[in-house]
Amino acid sequence: MNSKPGASGTRATPTLSVSCRRMTALVELGRLTSNDGFIRCGQGWTTPPSGAGGWPGPKFSPLGPLYAGGVLRSCLTAAAAGVAVYLLYFFGLNDVGLLGPDEPRYAAIGRQMALSGDWVTPRLWGEPWFEKPALLYWMTALGFRAGLGAELAPRLPVALTSLAFLVFFRRRLEREFGCRASWYATAMLATSAGWVAFSHVAVMDLPLAAAFSASLLVSFDWIRTGSRKAAAIAGALLGLAVLAKGLVPVALAAPLVWFGRRKPNALFWYGGAAVLCAAPWYVACAARHGRAFLEEFFWRHHLERFASETIQHVQPFWFYVPVLAAALVPWTPLLVCGFRREHWSDPRRRWLLVCFLFGFVFFSAAINKLPGYLLPLLPAICALLGPAAAEARKLGGAVATGAVLLVLAPWTAAVLPEALRVGLSRAGRPELPLGPLTAVLLLAGLVWWLERSGRRDHAVAALAAGAAAGVLLLKLAAFPVLDREVSVRALWRQIEPRRELVCLEPLHRSWRYGLNYYAVTPLPACEERDLPFRVTQKPGLPAELAPARPSAVPGAGSLLGF
Known part of the structure; x- marks a missing residue:
């Protein structure tokens, strides 16, 4: 991956290499499928050695991509990347209604913010709701203000955030570990379950x-150099994380504070930027609601969630081992291959x-414990696995086994x-x-052969x-x-x-919250109002609409399709 010395012994980087680094996100993702992309971005272009009689061939020429049909290849890979990004992150966003108890509640709060113009107090069907901070609600509210539908308004901002982070992740890791390692890490994160x-x-x-994770990666700069600018950017990103889910990212950032303890000025800027970014909403909400906000948000949904069984998500200590694997x-x-002793001489990998x-x-x-709690750690582990995979002597068994897991x-x-309806157990x-099993075995054989034949880039791309x-x-x-x-x-x-x-009979909370979201104004309980039609539910089955008294509603059966 090192560039060859030119006549002067220094590296000269022509315009094509610079433009390679400035490609759009789709073109960058597309070059993952092209080994040529790794060569250009990783090695750069060099001046011809003196006395060599010019460039040794199109592979090392600034016009090499043109000689090898590179323009067509770039267009095709960009198109393929656009299709892959769409299928992975945007296809089907609108094909399923909101799921579970959380999606409809959070979406309803964001919709209420958009309708009321109150960007401080989260309100769930008219009542203050202090379970989580405001960032996701703001994102959802902007989706509703943009005229997106009931599903896209809450989901599309999250998908766009994911894609934007992947672009940032790849660029940042290229600065730290090189182009090939950054592509591997990004492919792993972007396609991980x-x-x-x-x-x-x-x-x-x-x-x-x-x-x-963006704050973590930017923190490399201020921990190494004491850069106030990098510390302020990392701190602002940490503040956004605090606006996303409370004090959890503050706890996760404790190792960064320890690593940067010898850079007190940068550490001050790091903490100060985080406070300036996150504090205004917390102060405004506390000033408006006082003790009710402080007790519900900090005591119940921080301390009790960590140390008490009252939240009812109790799991054993080892719960996250299979969650991480999945x-x-x-x-x-x-x-x-990601945890070898020889890797830890690099301080960035240790961090x-x-x-x-x-x-x-x-x-x-x-x-x-809930599975989603582990998500902030996935970028860090992929940032470790990418360079490790790029440097490993042998990777055939690992990528072939990974292909088998696609079954x-x-x-x-x-x-x-x-599983979502009654639980996985x-x-x-x-x-x-038999068809899918045969397909994954063929893919496993393909990636193993590509790795064994020295085409690791293609093996990783095929698995992705x-x-x-x-x-x-x-x-x-x-x-x-x-x-x-x-x-x-x-x-x-x-x-x-x-x-x-x-009217509604007693329902599982996922169905009750979902119906309240789509109805906007919650439907009444049947014990409060005896209406001709009722929504009923048997344990473990979907809720259904039925006439309360079929004889009291002529034609009710035909209306409902019975």
Whole structure:
């Protein structure tokens, strides 16, 4: 990856190499599929050696891409990248109604902010709601102000945040570890199961992960050099993370404070910028609501969430070990090459490792655990795995095993709707069709052969493409079922024409919150108003609309399609 010396012994970088670094995000992502892209960006271009009679060939010429059909290749890879980005992060965002108890609540708060113009107090159906800070609500409110629909307004800002961070992540890692390592790390993060999944749901975990991880990477500069500018930028990003999910990123940043303790001026700018960015909303909300905000936000949803069982998300200490393995699929096997002793002579890798391990232990020590809590640690682990994969002597077994793990995509598509409805432990175990298994075995053989034949770039690109295909398969197979059986959107379409005649019997909170979101004004409980139609639900099954007394509503059965 080192550039060759020119006649003067120094590196000369012509315009093509500079333009390579300034390509748009789509072109950059597209070059991942092209080994030529790694060569140009990683090595640069050099002047011809004296007496060599000119350039040795088009591979090292400033016009090399033109000689080898590079213009066409760049156009094709840019187009392929655009399609891949769309399929991974934007395709299907609108195909499933809001899911679970959290998405509809957070989206409803953002919608209320957009309608009321009150950007300080989060309100859930008219009542102050102090569970989380305001960043996601602001993003959702802007989506509604832009005229996006009920699903895109909360989800599209999260997907765009994810993509913007991936572009930043690649560029930042190129500065630190070189082009090939940065591409590997970005491919791993962009196609990992955990990152893709949380890029599709409007919850706080992705904005927190993007802001905190950006702060972590920028902090390399001020820890090394004491740069006040870098410290201020990193601090502002940390402040955004605090606006995304409270004090969690402050705890995760503790190792950075320790590493930068010998740069007191930069550390002051780091902390000061974080406070200036995050404090205005907290101060305004506390001034307006006083003790109610402080007790609910800080005591209940910070201290009790960490140390008390009252939140009811209690999990064992080892919970995040399988969660991490699942979140990194299909790149999980590369963990075996990411933690070698010879890597730790590099202080940047030590910082990343300590930050990851500290965060992992911190989350594991908490009484209450949810899979999304681990998301802020994924960029750090991928930033470690990228350079390790670029430097590893052998990678065939790891990438081939990763390809085999893609068999989980069709299995997940089959089990996901039931798992979301009744829980993974109680969901059925569908049989795996022979076709997907054959496909992943062929892909495993391909990436193993590419690695063994010295084309590691192509092996990594093929595995990333396989992961993207797995995501597409999951969307096509699972999203229609999720929309019909897990989201309330299909049920709401039945209710909407006769909403004034419908009341709710006791429902699982996911269905109740979802119906409240789509109805805007919550539907009444049947115990309060006895109306002709009722929404009922049996344990473990989707809610359904039925006439309260079929004889009292002539034609009710035909109206509902019974």
